[in-house]
Amino acid sequence: MLTEDDIKYDMLVVTGPTASGKTSLAVALAGRLNGEIISADSRQVYRGMDIGTGKDFHEYITPERHIRYHLIDIVDPGYKYNLFEYQRDFIATFKMLKKANIFPVVCGGSGMYLDSVVRAYEIMEVQPDIGLRAQLEKKSMEELIKILKTYKNLHNSTDIDTKKRVIRAIEIEQSRRLKTRKMSRMPVLKPLVVGIMTDREERRRRISERLKRRLASGMIDEVKGLLDKGVPEEILLYYGLEYKYITLYLTGKMEYNEMKRSLEIAIHQFAKRQMTWFRGMGKKGIVIHWIEEKIPKEQKVKTVIELLAQ
Numbered sequence: 001m002l003t004e005d006d007i008k009y010d011m012l013v014v015t016g017p018t019a020s021g022k023t024s025l026a027v028a029l030a031g032r033l034n035g036e037i038i039s040a041d042s043r044q045v046y047r048g049m050d051i052g053t054g055k056d057f058h059e060y061i062t063p064e065r066h067i068r069y070h071l072i073d074i075v076d077p078g079y080k081y082n083l084f085e086y087q088r089d090f091i092a093t094f095k096m097l098k099k100a101n102i103f104p105v106v107c108g109g110s111g112m113y114l115d116s117v118v119r120a121y122e123i124m125e126v127q128p129d130i131g132l133r134a135q136l137e138k139k140s141m142e143e144l145i146k147i148l149k150t151y152k153n154l155h156n157s158t159d160i161d162t163k164k165r166v167i168r169a170i171e172i173e174q175s176r177r178l179k180t181r182k183m184s185r186m187p188v189l190k191p192l193v194v195g196i197m198t199d200r201e202e203r204r205r206r207i208s209e210r211l212k213r214r215l216a217s218g219m220i221d222e223v224k225g226l227l228d229k230g231v232p233e234e235i236l237l238y239y240g241l242e243y244k245y246i247t248l249y250l251t252g253k254m255e256y257n258e259m260k261r262s263l264e265i266a267i268h269q270f271a272k273r274q275m276t277w278f279r280g281m282g283k284k285g286i287v288i289h290w291i292e293e294k295i296p297k298e299q300k301v302k303t304v305i306e307l308l309a310q
Contacts, residue, residue: 006309007033010189011094011104013118014304015040015278016196017271018109019206020293023059025196026107028301031062033103033308037069038093040108040117043239045081047073048226051219052242054210070097078231080238084123086113087186094189106191111277118193118286120186129171136167144170151177193286194304195278198293207267215260220246241266 012033014026023037030037037060039045043053050057060067070093075081097104108114116123136144144166151173198206223246226236236247242263249259282288289307291300 007103008190008310009192009308011038011106011191012304012308013040013106013114013191013193014196015107015109015114015193015288016293017198017203017274017278018054018267019203019210019271020109020196020198022107022109022196023054023056025297025300025304026105027059027062027067028297029304030067030103030105031064032301032305033105034101035067035103035105036097037067038090038097038104038106039069039071040106040110040113041072042081042086042110042113043243044072044108045074045086046077046079046239047075048077048229049222049239049243051214051217051222052246054214077226077229077239078235080235083112083116083121087116087121087123090117091186109274111274111281115277115281115286117186117189118191118281119284120188122186127175129174132171132174133167136170137163141166148173192304192308193288194307195288195290196293196300197290202293203271204268207271208264211260211264211267214242220250223247224250241270 012026012029012035014022014029016022026037029035041053043049044055046053055072060069071086071089074089094104106114106117115121136147139147141163144163148166148170151170219242223236223243226243227233227247227250233247233251236243238244245254245259245263245266248254249256254262278288289304291303
């Protein structure tokens with residue numbers, strides 16, 4: 001096991017596209033480094049959303065010990081957890097682990113969450129302005145877009161996907177102008193970032209096989225249970241992928257085979273977007289040390305430990 005003096009980094013980040021085996025490698029490394037896992041998954045924060053988000057709790061149990069994890073199961077489904085909250089919770093967890101001389105191993109594939117801690121984003125928190133929203137709700141989509149254009153150039157088309165998004169974007173811009181927001185204070189850290197690389201065909205095979213296992217292990221019942229508990233349909237659609245398509249199936253908007261086929265395509269597309277995001281991180285100066293998925297886990301662990309000491 002490396003000593004604290006041997007390690008030249010503040011934390012280790014293990015990432016890669018969906019179904020690449022991130023958790024298994026991160027847990028093995030945490031076991032060698034007196035470490036614990038900090039999740040960087042935007043959906044694993046929700047309680048009761050286990051199968052669809054791939055929490056795979058059994059992977060945290062090693063022959064030596066049960067590896068503790070953080071930022072998993074911290075809010076109830078139905079809530080919209082955001083990036084500002086993730087940074088806040090990450091900083092608190094990171095400081096707690098460092099104080100206890102435990103090495104942080106960040107694991108996940110949510111690109112923006114990873115990027116926000118690796119590149120120390122300064123995130124703005126804007127509280128809802130009920131009065132402003134009530135005024136804006138009365139306006140047409142065209143009027144709202146015109147208002148938003150007075151604040152900024154619309155480079156991000158997602159701001160104008162829906163009326164709710166345009167109103168939120170206006171709310172944020174007005175808060176920025178009035179300086180009524182809170183800013184995150186993310187410390188600048190020195191991370192070692194490693195990624196698990198799979199070739200396109202192997203990644204597709206793993207995604208398809210994993211989807212079959214999840215459907216067979218009760219993923220549809222999991223989503224039905226969330227609906228039965230009162231989680232709104234629109235919130236499950238917002239969570240995307242498994243929760244979106246299974247909700248469409250359970251509410252009669254899709255047949256089973258169409259749901260399965262559409263979901264599989266959507267997950268493949270998601271993995272492709274993840275790789276695009278990782279390449280973007282590289283262009284912004286973040287070095288990701290890519291490790292082939294096909295090599296034995298012990299060799300992966302050895303490679304990462306050597307990198308930590310360089």
